[in-house]
Amino acid sequence: MHRALTVINALGLMLVVFSIAYIMPVTTALISGDMSVLLDFLTAMLWTAAIGGGMWMVTRRYKGEISIRHGYLLVVAMWTAMPAVATLPLLLVLPDLSFTDAYFETMSGLTTTGATVLTGLDFLPPAINIWRHELSWLGGMGIIVLAVAVLPLLGIGGRQLFKAETPGPMKNAALTPRITETARNLWLVYLGITIACIGSLKLVGMSWLDAICHAFAAMSLGAFSTHDSSIGYFNSPAIEAVLMAFMLLAAMNFATHFMAVRGKSLKPYLFDVEGLSTLGLVLISCVGIAGFLWWKGTYPDFLTALRFASFNVVSMATDSGLSSANFSLWPIFAPMWMLFLSCITVSSGSTGGGIKMIRTLVLIKQAGREFIKLLHPAAINPLKIGGQVIPNSVVFSVLGFIFLYFMSVATLTFALLISGLDFISAFSAVIACINNAGPGLGVVGPAGNYGVLTDFQTWVCTFAMLIGRLEIFTVLILFTPQFWKR
Numbered sequence: 082m083h084r085a086l087t088v089i090n091a092l093g094l095m096l097v098v099f100s101i102a103y104i105m106p107v108t109t110a111l112i113s114g115d116m117s118v119l120l121d122f123l124t125a126m127l128w129t130a131a132i133g134g135g136m137w138m139v140t141r142r143y144k145g146e147i148s149i150r151h152g153y154l155l156v157v158a159m160w161t162a163m164p165a166v167a168t169l170p171l172l173l174v175l176p177d178l179s180f181t182d183a184y185f186e187t188m189s190g191l192t193t194t195g196a197t198v199l200t201g202l203d204f205l206p207p208a209i210n211i212w213r214h215e216l217s218w219l220g221g222m223g224i225i226v227l228a229v230a231v232l233p234l235l236g237i238g239g240r241q242l243f244k245a246e247t248p249g250p251m252k253n254a255a256l257t258p259r260i261t262e263t264a265r266n267l268w269l270v271y272l273g274i275t276i277a278c279i280g281s282l283k284l285v286g287m288s289w290l291d292a293i294c295h296a297f298a299a300m301s302l303g304a305f306s307t308h309d310s311s312i313g314y315f316n317s318p319a320i321e322a323v324l325m326a327f328m329l330l331a332a333m334n335f336a337t338h339f340m341a342v343r344g345k346s347l348k349p350y351l352f353d354v355e356g357l358s359t360l361g362l363v364l365i366s367c368v369g370i371a372g373f374l375w376w377k378g379t380y381p382d383f384l385t386a387l388r389f390a391s392f393n394v395v396s397m398a399t400d401s402g403l404s405s406a407n408f409s410l411w412p413i414f415a416p417m418w419m420l421f422l423s424c425i426t427v428s429s430g431s432t433g434g435g436i437k438m439i440r441t442l443v444l445i446k447q448a449g450r451e452f453i454k455l456l457h458p459a460a461i462n463p464l465k466i467g468g469q470v471i472p473n474s475v476v477f478s479v480l481g482f483i484f485l486y487f488m489s490v491a492t493l494t495f496a497l498l499i500s501g502l503d504f505i506s507a508f509s510a511v512i513a514c515i516n517n518a519g520p521g522l523g524v525v526g527p528a529g530n531y532g533v534l535t536d537f538q539t540w541v542c543t544f545a546m547l548i549g550r551l552e553i554f555t556v557l558i559l560f561t562p563q564f565w566k567r
Contacts (some may be wrong), residue, residue: 096133195304402519
């Protein structure tokens with residue numbers, strides 16, 4: 082009971098901190114002169130701070146260090162509570178929006194999925210568009226990682242939260258001795274690249290609002306846009322090129338970016354086997370899909386096919402989900418290959434989702450090791466990636482994760498099928514949501530959105546986004562009897 086109250090105390094503090102995020106849309110509403118929207122955001126800001134402050138005040142006697150077990154509980158609580166309070170301005174400004182759809186929208190933002198239920202994005206108040214994209218940007222590096230830099234100042238340790246938020250084979254590789262310094266350095270790199278992206282998009286023709294929003298979307302690898310036709314609205318090869326470059330940067334491990342900046346050298350990129358594999362797979366896929374579309378007559382010449390294939394392949398492979406064309410109308414091989422890439426391509430430590438490239442490499446190496454074992458049963462053949470031996474415990478963890486990943490995809494797809502959704506729409510929606518990639522195919526394709534789903538279907542997709550962002554184990558462990566035993 083004491084530890085549970087400690088979790089509530091920490092959650093309350095984080096909601097108070099989260100209320101600061103409203104400053105950006107409040108400022109936007111002030112600049113745009115929309116006083117009614119300004120009042121709605123100020124109201125939401127006060128309610129968020131009041132709810133968090135009340136939770137903290139009631140449980141202030143119980144603040145303290147959080148165990149690993151309760152770190153998992155706090156992570157899940159935060160990733161479900163923050164979208165709930167983030168719905169307040171949407172519900173106030175858009176009174177016809179249901180709570181189910183508003184929660185889907187904010188969960189989509191904070192998990193960097195970028196799937197939307199809203200239409201008429203071109204005509205939304207600027208503050209609402211800023212809020213949607215800011216949620217995505219904050220979720221990009223993980224609100225918990227930000228908390229790791231803040232909570233110690235408030236008397237609450239953060240190492241358990243960091244471990245719960247970043248499961249996977251690379252989570253224990255510390256960049257600096259102190260976890261708070263690590264989180265702060267990662268955020269500084271993230272912020273710096275975001276500012277560079279905003280400036281680059283402004284230089285190639287976007288307005289300040291579009292540049293900020295789409296820079297947030299590119300760096301968080303979220304598919305939110307300020308236009309219903311996404312990047313196709315601009316019809317600009319220059320804008321597409323800038324976004325591709327920054328999406329690929331965001332798809333790489335930010336620890337590599339940090340070490341490159343700290344060492345003022347490109348050498349960390351040359352030794353990043355995971356990042357090189359990501360870039361290689363994406364490059365081959367761009368050229369291959371372009372050739373396929375040209376061969377099928379989708380585009381009149383190879384260069385045009387290369388332009389549209391490159392942007393949309395990069396976007397889906399990196400789990401960004403921004404689109405410059407309605408790729409659901411392409412021959413089915415192309416969009417299905419892009420959905421497959423969304424499962425495996427991005428690096429660990431990036432802002433993307435899915436299985437991640439490091440787990441893909443471990444799985445490939447383990448398959449090869451099994452072949453060698455069949456031929457040479459007595460051979461000692463350690464699994465190595467980038468010259469480093471991967472312990473068997475990590476290999477087993479990866480195999481367990483991938484099993485749960487595919488079981489989750491199958492279970493959630495069947496849930497959508499039994500609700501009446503067609504197979505292509507159901508399967509692609511689950512893949513897009515669990516990979517935090519945004520658009521799927523069928524009725525949830527890039528030319529449509531998730532607003533056509535029933536409430537039940539919307540909640541299924543919302544759950545898929547949550548477990549995808551928290552990498553499955555963090556959420557599903559709460560449903561095991563062992564978690565609740567002393």
